[in-house]
Amino acid sequence: MTNNPATDKVDFKREIAAYRARQGRFEVVDVPDLRYLMIDGHGDPNTDPDFAHATEALYPLAYKLKFASKRDLGRDYTVMPLEGLWWADDMDAFTASRDKSRWDWTLMIMVPDWIERDLFAAVVEQVAAKDAPRRLHDVRLDTMSEGRCVQTLHIGSYDAEAEVLARMHHEFVPDNGFRMAGRHHEIYLGDARKVAPEKLRTILRQPVAPRTS
Template sequence: MIKVDLKKTRGDYWKAPKGAFVVIDVPRLNFLMVDGQGDPNSSSVYQAAVGALYAVSYKLKFMSKARDRDYVVPPLQGLWWADDMADFIARRKDRWRWTMMLMLPDWITAAAVAEAVETFRAKEGDIPDTLRFAAFEEGRSVQTLHVGSYDDEAPTIRRLHAAFLPEQGLIENGMHHEIYLGDPRRTAPDRLRTILRQPVRDRRADEKSNWL
């Protein structure tokens, strides 16, 4: 049985240079997602949500393997924002909102996710109501690799929004996206590797559309 590794089959999605920004086109992909709010470092809601996300993802993997299609559960990803983006920039994490997600292979369907959720719920207990199967398409995006603590990302994010995007004639077109290539439980903070991504669109086309 061949085991599919999405990090290898979708190479550009998982790669970015350290200290530089690159523009990529992100296709429509399928995910298992869960939503919430609060500081990821201290929120029990966050811990429960991510735990349920992984539990259902592995349930799906084993269901798929039993049907002769195995795959590697890929790294955790997160979309991050705040009702007042000043709270996000100032890292007032208790006011942050998030969608945590794990990518799924193309052959995993919404019906399979529903089956896995119900199986898990019947045997293990409650899971968050927001846990779901969803397609997600970011399109044109800018990304870079951050190496170090999550709390040290701010200068790179600031440089992206205050310098790179204006210089390239781009504006934001979606939520801040992080892809966690390192496991904080096993990796020293200064060696963590995180892709920072921002969906974008062309500023001039946007201004022309508004003018028309």
């Protein structure tokens, strides 16, 4: 990750290879340790108000941190896209039944590694001082290590992911000597509020490890 002060705005989607993927291809990538704003929840993202409350907490923090970084540190960057970790007790809830009421999730927005906890805490207080989002204080700053992953670009609605995920989980991963080793990860390159479902672009990522038998 670039970590040199500069007057130009840094776009980490361009700088970090793991934020690029191709449709119709499963690719093995090594994801560096990355820092995120993170918030947890459970349930159907389409119907559970907790999901909306989570996004309403993340975005003000993400933008306030960007402005604080530029103002206080002289380092500007593009706010990164929303991401999500998704899991369930039975992962067939993703590829078979698609029973979203059984899903657990962590929503995330990546931030540069120069964002320290004291700056994060100060920005949380700034956001809290004016019309604080309901779940503001549930957001944490944390670093995630994913390492070796398989990923692809999905173009289309979120509900059309099941076939792609089934091929990733049950064909590509075992056929290439891997086993699944972490939570399903999605990176939302389009805004579902503004883009037609058939044109949404989402990176689908699965951490893996070598199969031992």
